[in-house]
Amino acid sequence: MVLWLIGVVAGLVLLAGGAGGWLYQRLDGNISASDIDDMLGGDRPVSLSPGAKNILMVGSDSRAGVNAKYGKDLTTMQSDTLMVLHVSADRKWGAVVSLPRDSWVEVPACDRSDGTRSAPRHSKINSAFAIGGDVGGAAACTIKTVEHNTGLRIDHFITLDFQGFEGMVNALGGIGVCPQQAIHDVKAHLDLDAGCQIVKDEKALGYVRTRYSVGDGSDIGCIGRQQELMQALTAKAQQRLTSPGDVYGFLDSATKSVTTDKALAGIQPLYGLASKLRRIPRERLTFVTVPNYPREVDVPADKANITWQYPQTHALFGARARDEEFTKAQLASGPTVAAGSVQVLVLNGTGRPGVAAAVARQLDTAGYSVTGTGNAPQSAQQTTVTHPPTGLDLHANALASRLKTATSPRTDPAAAPRVITLTGGDDYTGLFG
Known part of the structure; x- marks a missing residue:
């Protein structure tokens, strides 16, 4: 899903040059808009680079209407594809970060469309889309969840459902794919031979949805196929959309299946965004997946979910927040430090009873090995992470990068061996995820 924006810009340019105003009105009327500002609340990350834009892009797994054939046993919407598109303030580069739907994260309390409010919980990240009740509420809860777990301010959202994706592919006469092995996936309604071929109709949709019958059956492999097909869709749209007649079916399918926030709704706002994307050199538009490892570790x-990997995840989203490029090589640097390999002693530096126990529960839920709790020898306004002089630098950095309270680990010659000490101060605000 997502980078259809780069493809549709070609059609929008042509319509601007030669089509009648009634086409604008019809396509404008296709786009749904949701006002979600009140549902997001005021406790949100601060934008560190107001000129840059972060757009949450969701492929909706709704089973309503014609989409029911893809899973009638699901009674709620799910986010089948979840990505964050970052457009730099100077408009010279962009990046797409895929958030695997099996990411085990904290889903904060969210307002539902019926006036009720959900309780915070840990779950798969795609479950947030099911909480809101309607598309607007679903998007709001997903935005809150992404912001809560990344510290990144989301400026806009775009959702696209299954039917729209299939229609766009068909309007282009299909898309070329080259699976290395035959795919037979009952759940995705897909039977595909190995080798390069053109896919359209349900085969195109099945290709981006197939998961359990290919490779290791993980969501990570599914993300790779989605990115492959989106890049092919973008390239073919730019090649094939050469007249108003060619583009109308493509744009009609795209816009009928789109819901955005109010600021982005309409042909002109989407055209403006797509134009910015189109000007970004292909080599400076990167696709990455948030670093992760099996939660089973x-x-x-x-055995069904994944955990985001720190400190790499912190570095990735920190760079995005500061509007800095972050390469795949940087993302892959450094060993994986599993939370379970980090032993933590938790001390209460606030003087308020129960703080150490509460922090310990958060760490335990996140998979860390808590060795004990206690009171700090003196009060602390600032949260600190300390560790022995040798052997635990990577582990301490991984823990510190997961704290929402910014802190740099430091060595303590008197620290207990093989144990990292987290002292919760007055500024402690919890963990990412």
Whole structure:
């Protein structure tokens, strides 16, 4: 899903040059808009680079209407594809970060469309889309969840459902794919031979949805196929959309299946965004997946979900917040430090009873090994992470990068061996995820 924006810009340019105003009105009327500002609340990350834009892009797994054939047993919407598009303030580069739907994160309390409010919980990240009740509420809860777990301010959202994706591919006469092995996936309604071929209709949709019958059956492999097909869709749209007649079916399918926030709704705002994307050189538009490892490493009973990897995840989203490029090579640098390998002693530096126990519960839920709790020898306004002089630098940095309270680890010659000490101060605000 997502980078259809780069493809549709070609059609929008042509319509601007030669089509009648009634086409604008019809396509404008296709786009749904949701006013979600009140549902997001005031406790949001601060934008560190107001000129840059972060756009949450969601492929909706709704089973309503014609989409029911893809899973009638699901009674709620899910975010089948979840990505954050970053457009730099100077408009010279952009980046797409895929957030695997099996990411195990904290979903904060969210307002539902029926006036009720959900309780915070830990779950798959795509479950947030099911909470809101309607598309607007679903988008608001997903934005809150992404902001809560990344510290990144989301400026806009775009959702696209299954039917729209299929229509766009068909309007282009299909898209070329080259699977290395035959795919037979009952859940995705897909039977595909190995080798390069053109896919359209349900085969195109099945290709981006197939998961369990390919490779290791993980969501990570599914993300790779989605990115592959989106890049192919973008390239073919730019090649094929050469007249108003060619582009109308493509744009009609795209806009009918789109819901955005109010500021982005309409042909002109989407055209403006797509134009910015189109000017970005291909080599400076990057696609990455948030660093992760199987949650089973920390919680042996959980074989279905993944955990985001720190400090790499912190570095990735920190760079995005500061509007800095972050390469795939940088993302891959450094060993994986599983939360379960980090032993933590938690001390209460606030003087308020129960703080150490509450922090310990958060760490335990996140998979860390808590060795004990206690009171700090003196009060502390600032949260600190300390560790022995040798052997635990990587582990301490991984823990510190997961704290929402910014802190740099420091060595303590008197620290207990093999244990990192987290002292919660008055500024402690919890963990990412």
